[in-house]
């Protein structure tokens with residue numbers, strides 16, 4: 001089994017400089033620790049036709065290369081089914097018939113953290129479950145026996161977060177992100193997960209699930225996001241933020257890569273030239289405020 005890091009974009013649109021920066025950091029983390037670097041397309045949900053090809057082209061344009069064929073989640077249903085079947089055989093899953101509204105309006109269970117699923121369907125009798133099956137397809141939830149879990153993050157230290165009875169498969173049949181990411185990382189030999197710190201709150205759920213499945217916990221490094229001048233997460237509406245838009249105002253992919261490298265304290269140049277200078281501990285801990293540069 002390989003030892004690898006990865007970048008796992010959702011092909012919902014073009015990558016923006018924040019996504020490209022996370023990809024470059026993930027590559028630097030992987031290569032500076034002697035790992036392979038893989039790309040996985042997380043296309044279970046919100047995939048837009050043509051976006052995957054655009055994203056891979058843009059990664060290559062800023063110099064990111066990967067060491068094995070790109071993997072797509074839609075080709076991996078058997079792996080997710082097997083993991084859910086194993087959890088079910090262990091008595092670790094149950095069907096949930098709640099609507100979003102019912103969950104919001106349900107009184108929360110004693111000691112349950114804010115926003116956690118209140119466990120409504122955990123206690124349904126066989127007869128009650130039969131009745132609800134007739135009116136609404138069920139989602140599959142994990143039956144947990146903890147309320148929080150702790151993970152170690154290379155940049156953020158020890159992080160403790162909520163673990164509730166989270167969804168493994170949605171009621172439209174789509175495998176939930178938290179299950180797919182755990183199964184995929186383990187199956188691909190990914191032992192280093194570098195991604196935006198907006199995903200840190202769901203990491204304890206994933207580490208707990210990996211533990212239940214007997215899978216290794218990867219090393220985590222959650223990197224600060226790129227934000228606009230209001231401090232909000234960068235989005236397409238923030239002007240020229242994709243390689244295509246930036247090229248249209250005269251800024252090349254090489255210039256974008258150099259800006260990204262400078263934003264993490266590295267010299268301009270190729271990623272290979274930046275690599276010997278990369279030290280995770282010297283990364284900025286604050287978000288990068290994006291200003292569209294002048295060509």
Ligand SMILES: [Zn+2]
Nearest residue numbers: 096097098121
């Ligand atoms: Zn429910």
